[in-house]
Amino acid sequence: MSVLARSVGNAFRNKIRTAAVVAVLAVAIGLALAMLVANQAVGAKVQELNASVGTTLTVNPAGGQGFEGGGEPLTTTEAQTVASVANVTSVVGTKALRLQTASTTTASTGATTGTTQQAGPGGGFGPGGQQPTVSTNLTAAVDAGTLGNRNSSTGSTTQPTRTLPITATGTGAEVDSTGKALNITSGTGLGDYTAAEAKALVGSSLAEKNNLTVGSTFTVQDKTFTVAGIFDAGTTFGNNAVYVTLPEAQALAATPDELSTMIVTVNSMENVDSTKTAVQNALGTDKADVTQGQRNLETAVSSLNSVKNISLIAFIAALATAGIIILLIMVMLVRERRREIGVLKAIGAPNRTIGLQFVLESLVLVALGSVVGAVIASLASGGIASALISSNTTTTAVTRTQRGGGLAGAVPNGSLPGGGGFQGGGQGGPFGGASQLLTSVTASVSPGVLAAGIAAVFAVAIIGALVPALLTARIRPIEVLRGE
């Protein structure tokens, strides 16, 4: 019989107690692991949000945004100016176009004739001036619906029915108009985004509507484009879009140097605010509006961070509980078997053998508790993590609803012509994606996380067994043998 066999035997000496100990340990360890898993899941999500959202600035021409407003367009020279600002990692220029299905284009723009509309209904740099409308053979994937029709009625002409336009964006890198990397689900990207080429990335719903696959062709303003890839933006609105290279879009719009928007990536979260000011100053306040992309996500990030902290505290507390349980149990066990330690010592067992025996015994108990606890954790952690996150992001959800409501309310009033209709067609673009990210936070048990948590409990168990066993072994055997 070896030390190990003796320890395992001792661990099961009192079966009812062993079962109770394992059960209590399992609950504590399970809870600790679930908290650690939740912590990691939230942490990862915070990082993801920070990475995708937190360090992006959006530059729009002063007084204009999207298809709205007026002012002077941004230029490539300004993009270079921004690129030289400290802490700016990259500047991606985009050029937005409005694609109108050929037949309706003719009808809606009948008054001014021609396929290329440098100016919208208002003319000059009035509403829509920045985003020229060009014709295409594509059909929008989003039906106009009530909002779209109401929206279009604010124009100078009134049509009984109208298809919605499609957004075409010329982009200087493989990112969408909010700076997020495009999720290409089939095909490839456009390669060099700074060279004009008759290739395009098509949103999944638009591709479906028009039966486009990789290699298919379509026309924009009588020019034939080949579909290089299909992307999924995650929203209905986002998928009713086409991306082409920046120079191609500029050529289509016949405005070679103009940019609708610049997406500026800052090197780190801390530098975002100072860089924002620096970019604003470099361009001039009257020239451009610099906004931090999806600024209101900061609240989400900070509330997630508090969840992260809470779960970390809960993890430590549960782990400490597991530690205290095993500590007390081992102290109790060693006390109960003092006499046995005295016997072992009296017949010549070295202290390390005695220590080892009790350490092994405690490890057997903790191992059992951990296995059962890990099962509990893997069952519970997903629920715990999503419960924590969903309850804490209600504030964000409310903000989102309010903003969405604001838009929806504004559109019927006619105070927000054009752009409102776009938004009305689906969820509020960037927010749709972000809230999806938030709600999809689910914890998964990663092996590293489990190992860290269990190792900590094992360490406590070793100490809990070793210290009282060695303290007892140090006493003269006769005193221990005589008992209390």
Next chain:
Amino acid sequence: MIVVKDLVRQFKSGDRTIKPVNGVSFELGKGSLASIVGKSGSGKSTLLSLLGALDKPTSGDVVVDGVSLAGLPDGKLTEYRRRDIGFVFQQFNLIPNLSALDNVMLPLEFAGVRKSARLQRAKELLEQVQLDPEKHARRTNRLSGGEQQRVAIARALANEPKLILADEPTGNLDEQTGEHIIELLSSLSRDDNTTILVVTHDRSLAQKTERCFRLQQGRLTEEVRSGSRR
């Protein structure tokens, strides 16, 4: 082989101090078989535990083969108990949830004997103390007092110690089995040159030992015998 010098062990009980061992001195030669007799509570077990390094004396010293126990650190005392001493406790002190064989194998394990050799040796020893082979694998808390006593004796003999300290080794045994144990111990002292010191109330055992000491009021006196017993 063992020299005891003016050994004192005192206990405090309440406001009184009692000295069950109060200035004990004696010498035992290698291979001798000696007994200690005395009234219950006279301090025999106390003296034996001092010799076995289970307890530390208030003053005085025990020198075994020229090595003073008083000067040894804890680790060396453990080694002394493991290698040089075979101790038979008055209350046996077996590990209750281990089998008789496992109990006998414990000191062998601590001495680093290979597993197969341990089992072999333990079986031999249990046969020597006449424990039924069917009881070898039985947990010791399911054995009778006398059976436990014999397992305790077998355990004490396991590492072939040079000094065996046995506290009432025949106290729970019938006459015949007791005789056998006495025979076993005397053959060890005779053939293996093992020094043996037994505490006993058993007249027949005391008479068979070469020397006999009486512990009385903390003092040890040797009973003078007319002739050698063997």
